[in-house]
Amino acid sequence: MTTTSALTHLLKPMPPLEADTSIADVADRLLTPECKAFLSLPVVDGAGRPLGLISRYTLQDIFMMRFGRDLHGRKPVGEVMNAAPLVVSLETSLEEAAHTVTSQLHYPITEEFILVDAQGCYRGLGTVLDLLKAMEQRIAQRNAVLRKTLVDLKESQAQLVQSEKMASLGQMVAGVAHELNTPLGYVKNNVQLLRELKQPLLQLADTHGTLLDCLHAPDCDEARLSAALGEAIEAREQAAPELLKEDLQQLFGDTLYGLEQIGELVVGLKNFARLDRAMSEDIDLNDCVRSALVIARNNIKDKAEVISQLGDLPRIPCAPSQINQVLLNLFNNAAQAMEGFGRILVKTWADDGAVLISVQDSGKGMPPEVLAKIFDPFFTTKPVGQGTGLGLSISFKIIQDHGGSIRVASEPGRGTRFLIRLPRPQAPHLQESA
Structure with missing residues (x-):
């Protein structure tokens, strides 16, 4: 109209x-x-x-x-x-x-x-009541449009958040897969080598069995016994069990070490996802730090040395999978900020009112104009297609929903430091007084 x-x-x-x-x-x-x-x-x-x-x-x-x-x-x-x-x-x-x-x-x-x-020129009369009714209808129509727009916006926001989670999950799975491939690779090589080494041993066992059968057979003549003995001696020389003993110990040791690494990654992934844990429970944030470092290890190992200074922390109520998501995002961002091989310092400590986590890197840092927008949705300094700009925005919301705060300090050429503060539960007598 x-x-x-x-x-x-x-x-x-x-x-x-x-x-x-x-x-x-x-x-x-x-x-x-x-x-x-x-x-x-x-x-x-x-x-x-x-x-x-x-x-x-x-x-x-x-x-x-x-x-x-x-x-x-x-x-x-x-x-x-x-x-x-x-x-x-x-x-x-x-x-x-x-x-x-x-x-x-x-x-x-x-x-x-x-x-x-x-x-x-005069065309007719209008009434104030009709005008106000028409205006009321117009406002109602616009409110309906705004409500629909708000619903669409919330749905789009949820889809974008889910896309960011899936992107983070993809990076995490790629990193874990790479970490698994290394121990799996030499476990597979060791198994193949063991399969090759078993053939001379099986041949030696067969020749020894033939020799024993000949010794116990009443009709075994001297020529047959001599031939069986010669085959057993030749098989022993090829197998060389006295030399093989040390090689087998080394192969079994390496294989067990690789399997232990795989088990460590699986446990770390399980702890990171916390699929068997409650959505909110009392946890030690040091466990979250360790789990996130295991998952982020593939992205970090070639870019920075990780120094952990984890203090004694009281257990606090939180959603561990969400805290792990925040830490993984900070660790990956710290690794990506490195222009050469750098250092990432992770510290945890507690005061009377909160538990604190500090993640500091020696990367390239950020200028003030970038620092001011770091938590804004869709803001990113990465090339197109390499980032959604939602990682830190989601992290900020997660920490905010936990009643905590996340701050950042950075300077070009000197690196960046993120500080997470999560409140401790009040003692019973403080809660009663409050």
Whole structure:
């Protein structure tokens, strides 16, 4: 609906009066069926431009006076009309018309206003009530659109957050897969080598079995015994068990070490995801730090040395999988900030009111204009396609939802430090006093 059609819908055609029409004629006209629905009649000049409005209340006051009709009935309506009526152009918008009318209302409230065309000529009357109803409908329509937009925005936000989680999960899985491939690789090589080394041993066992069978056989002659003995001696020389013993010990040791590494990664991944744990429980944040470092090890190992200074921490209630997500994001960001091989310092400690985690890197740092936007959604300094700009924004929200805070300090060329503060639960006597 356009601006003009919106106001045209409010238009009520009413033949106007001329300024020299007598008051008595106006009163008679107000009694006609076509005018009964109106409280006012428009007055225009010869060119059709509005001069004012004459209301029933004004005529009632005149005729209620003693001999009012006889004294004033012949006077022109122009002498008693409201010469400053509300005038609205059909060209204005519904909002502008509502603002114009409501800003000019005065007591007693004039219920009608004059509608004019672009040339200022009278076209009809409108009522304040109809205008306000139309405005109310417009606001209701816009509120409905805003509500739908808000729902769509929340759905889009949820999808973006899920996309960021899936991107982080993909990076994590890729890192864990790479970490698993290394021990799996030499475990596989050792097994293949053991399979090759077993053949001479099996051949030696077969020749020894043939020799024993020959020794116990009554019909075994000297030639057959000599041949079986020669095969056993040759098989022993090929197997060389005295040399193989040390090799087998080394192979079994390496294989067990690789399997232990795989087991450590599996346990670390399980602890990181906390799939078998409650959504919120009392945990030691040092466990979260260790789990996140295990998962991030592939991304960090070629870029930085990790120095851990983990203090004794009280257990605090939190969602461990969410805290792990925050720490993994900080560790990966610290590794990506390195221009050469650097250092990442991870510290934990506690004070009377909170548990604190510090992640400090020796990377390239950030200028103030970047630092000011670091937690803004979709802000990223990475090339297109390499980051969504939601990692730190989600991390900020997670820490905020835990009642904590996350701060950052950085300087170009000197690195960056993130400080996470999570509140400790109050002692019972403090809770009672509070």
